[in-house]
Amino acid sequence: MRKLSLIANQVVKKNLKSFSWWMLVLAPLLGLLFISGISWYSNSTNKNDMVAVVAPNAITTALKAQNNNQVTYKSYENNQKAQTALKNEDVDGILLVNLKNNSSQLLTSKNGDNVDSKSIQSNLSTINTAMVAQSLGLNQKQLRQLLMTPNLKKETVAFSDGKMKIDNSKSDDLKMMLAQVVGFAMYIFLMSYGSIVAQEIGTEKGSRIEESILTAVKAKTQFYGKLVGMATLVILQLLLYGVIALGVWMFRDRITILNDFVKAIPWNQFDGSFLLIMLAFFIIGIVSYTILAALCGSLVSNPEQVGQAFTPILLLAMAGYVAALMVNEGSTLLMSILSYIPFISPIVMPVRYGIGQVGTVEALISLGINLGFMIVFTLFSARAYKKNVLIYNDAGIFKFFKKKK
């Protein structure tokens, strides 16, 4: 146990000092920071358009009544005064309304800011509708009825035991987005942790330091020590995110940008089971890929072969990611099968669960299969690692696999 913790400790320490691990941890945060920054910047620079209106009083009043975040209307007696205001950059544009031929003109300066013409068009339409209604002698109630948008309610249904049931909790855009983000994050994390382990073991074996280590430690102890070390790193990473999230939550009232960020998240749409299942797949996925990477890393004969050893991991993770991207195409037989295959399902299943293609039971079955496989695969890999880790075969990894058959 002492030796296992020494190995695990060394894995943790070494990675905590490495640039690559910190990049892995900080990249999603930097990405989030970048997106938030852009969003904040675009919000802060999105100024209100000031439009000079040259129109009959009734129109000007009606337009002013519609002042909003996008557009503010200001009345001018004539075109000349409005042009002076535009020239002096007091306004961003001039709106000329001609009632006679029911046409309007929006003038904007070549060097000035862009003016949101869609908002102005919409405001003019509203006024036009009200004027037409008035000329037709419609009262307020009739006008409301005329303007009312028919209600379209979209619902997703699922068939269970031949009966159709409405599934109210699924197919939210947020979940879809979250699931896609998880799919991508899984792909990146699985590959990154896989790469760290394959690199570590491959380098140790290739540089022959493995022989010195295995003089004092059994190969299986070393194998499990490395897994514990990697699991510790994953937990540290999640803890770090947790601490940062807690910090954001605690300081949201003091820092405006944090407050805006927290408010932008639709908390009411999250449900606990979705997050828990995603987390479970995330952890099982990373552990499975770490084991596979350790196994592949133990097959190299020199550090140059580490890239070769990483290929199976890369291919599996890519297959999972591509499948995750195709989830939107609908629930096909292939997708159903992939949802239960270890290494691929940890990427595919959370996405399918996220958009409601499968229920909790299916997700739990897939989790169970993955967990069972992970246990068997760990035991198998520990034995294979013991056999492989001191065997040097110059023919290369793929020939080694061939030979093992």
Place this chain on the structure above:
Amino acid sequence: MLEIKNVSKSFGGNIAVSNESFVVERGKILGLIGQNGAGKTTTFRMILDFLSPDEGTITWNGRPISQINRDFIGYLPEERGLYPKMTVEEQILFFGQLHGMKRREVLSKIDQWMDRFQVKGSRKDKIKNLSKGNQQKVQLIAALIFMPKLAILDEPFSGLDPVNAGLLKDGIRFLQKNGTAIIFSSHDMTNVEDLSDNLVMLRNGQVVLNGTVAEVRNHYGDTRIYIKNDGITQEELQKLAGVQAVQKSGDRFILEISDAAEGPNIFKAVTRNGFIKEFSQQPPTLDEIFRMKVGDQNA
């Protein structure tokens, strides 16, 4: 005590080691010699349980080595490997702790061992910043700092200059005094002769020599005579009775004689005119014996 008894190992159809037997006792140094591919590293790997013998037993104090915790063994592999990004201290600490030492204990001994091997650099230096020779010394310290009961050193002298080779010899003798059983391989017979209490020579996986250095050499008899005499020529020496071959090495002659009993007659012949600078009758050197054994499959 390490005992290797009737051990054999094959890889496919190739016999790596065949019916090998020898012992290494506490506080003794055994030199394992043999050509490349003779089975030395395979022997080491079987002792370390990296490989299992097809036949025979390997025991430590009577217990099968595969069934015991082997962290009492200090091993310096033939191909050197270290963590290049680790500092000297971290490297030694890791291996010291793996071999059962307490952290504090390792830290308190690092300076002492770095002085013993005169490592140039600080304990906080990264391994990759050290010279190759100093990296080798750090690896040696990592393998020995816990004072192993059994030390296995595969080609420890390779790449070391004479000064560092001398330091390494002192280090090995230090371990010996502390009761460590030491087994090392080397192609430099001077080092083997200088250090070894016993030596074993492997040829094609078979033990062809086994005994103390003196026993092995004496087995061949005092059939070499070293002469330094300005008044005699190579041709004259060649004509003496019992002389098989004469070699000139610098300002001395080395005579190979058929029978050690011819020594006194040759002495009389070369000293007939009085004083000579050197006359020394000895058994063949280890280097010569090695060459003879390698060259003569039936020797």
